[in-house]
Amino acid sequence: MSRDMNVFDTFDIAIIGCGPAGLSAAINGAIRKKKVAIFGTDFCSPKLHHAPHIDNYLGFHNIKGEELRQRFLQHVTAMGLKISQSKITGVYPDQNGFTLQSRDKFYAAKTVILASGVSTIKPIEQEIEYLGRGVSYCATCDGPLYKGKKVIILAYNKEGLEEANFLAELASEVTLVSQVKEQDAQGIQLDKSIKVVNGKPLRIIGEIWATGVALDSGEIHADGIFIIRDSVLPDQLVPGLDFSTKGIKVDRTGATNIPGVFAAGDCIGAPYQLSKATGEGQVAALSAVKYIDELKARS
Numbered sequence: 583m584s585r586d587m588n589v590f591d592t593f594d595i596a597i598i599g600c601g602p603a604g605l606s607a608a609i610n611g612a613i614r615k616k617k618v619a620i621f622g623t624d625f626c627s628p629k630l631h632h633a634p635h636i637d638n639y640l641g642f643h644n645i646k647g648e649e650l651r652q653r654f655l656q657h658v659t660a661m662g663l664k665i666s667q668s669k670i671t672g673v674y675p676d677q678n679g680f681t682l683q684s685r686d687k688f689y690a691a692k693t694v695i696l697a698s699g700v701s702t703i704k705p706i707e708q709e710i711e712y713l714g715r716g717v718s719y720c721a722t723c724d725g726p727l728y729k730g731k732k733v734i735i736l737a738y739n740k741e742g743l744e745e746a747n748f749l750a751e752l753a754s755e756v757t758l759v760s761q762v763k764e765q766d767a768q769g770i771q772l773d774k775s776i777k778v779v780n781g782k783p784l785r786i787i788g789e790i791w792a793t794g795v796a797l798d799s800g801e802i803h804a805d806g807i808f809i810i811r812d813s814v815l816p817d818q819l820v821p822g823l824d825f826s827t828k829g830i831k832v833d834r835t836g837a838t839n840i841p842g843v844f845a846a847g848d849c850i851g852a853p854y855q856l857s858k859a860t861g862e863g864q865v866a867a868l869s870a871v872k873y874i875d876e877l878k879a880r881s
């Protein structure tokens with residue numbers, strides 16, 4: 583896999599999430615002639631796929647979630663839009679707008695729409711406290727810091743196993759604690775040097791910096807700990823983003839507290855429903871378009 587972190591693609595609107603909210607935002611941004619990027623994990627969207635039958639999406643009485651999902655994807659494809667199968671791990675403001683970081687690439691965008699759905703992740707104890715102090719979510723970004731050192735990788739998906747192989751090229755010792763189901767791990771050949779430890783991660787341990795992980799089977803120690811999951815905690819995705827008890831805080835235009843960052847769908851709160859998600863996706867896209875046009879008029 584290419585790890586050229588200098589590669590830059592530039593977009594008007596970068597949409598994080600390829601569920602109903604993200605796809606609706608994408609088609610509306612494209613209709614307004616903006617260069618749109620859609621980022622999604624490899625299945626868009628598990629929630630829609632699992633909906634057994636949907637009775638409340640206007641015009642599609644009693645449709646199966648999977649059938650509606652296919653229609654959404656066909657719509658996006660018919661408009662010439664592509665979904666990048668990249669999990670975005672960080673969004674950072676810069677002088678031109680935003681830099682988005684994925685596992686192996688950077689992207690630049692004038693605006694960002696967060697449509698990442700509801701997060702079901704429960705961080706392990708002390709994970710957030712040690713983030714940036716020995717705990718990392720990105721092997722490509724932080725792996726080189728541990729050259730010749732010992733690392734632990736807590737893998738919750740196939741990507742975590744691939745990252746263990748990548749870290750084995752750099753670190754002096756890689757200990758893998760895998761929570762990946764056997765069928766999901768198929769096709770991955772682990773580097774022979776990787777030490778596999780069984781157990782369920784309970785807590786990050788350390789003092790000022792993280793020094794290890796407490797598992798239900800005992801403690802393991804290292805200089806750095808990598809945690810690789812399917813999704814990223816929303817408050818870790820965009821530093822400085824405001825939240826309410828319902829989700830990401832937005833106004834009626836979908837604008838968050840960070841100028842140029844908008845949000846839509848389940849990630850901004852209940853009711854967790856399709857029509858709401860697609861409607862909010864449209865509102866966020868039109869707000870992003872307005873924001874870009876105003877920036878252009880001022881320059």
Ligand SMILES: Cc1cc2nc3c(=O)[nH]c(=O)nc-3n(C[C@H](O)[C@H](O)[C@H](O)COP(=O)(O)OP(=O)(O)OC[C@H]3O[C@@H](n4cnc5c(N)ncnc54)[C@H](O)[C@@H]3O)c2cc1C
Nearest residue numbers: 599601602603622623627633670698699847848854855856
């Ligand atoms: C079993 C079930 C039945 C349902 N039935 C109905 C129904 O009958 N009627 C109804 O209106 N609603 C129903 N819903 C709810 C509906 O599916 C959701 O409200 C809708 O899918 C929300 O859309 P969304 O785009 O906000 O989020 P999601 O559909 O959750 O999509 C978010 C997407 O973003 C991706 N993502 C997250 N983080 C990142 C990242 N960092 N980088 C890249 N991609 C990322 C996720 O992988 C996901 O694909 C049902 C849900 C379920 C689970």
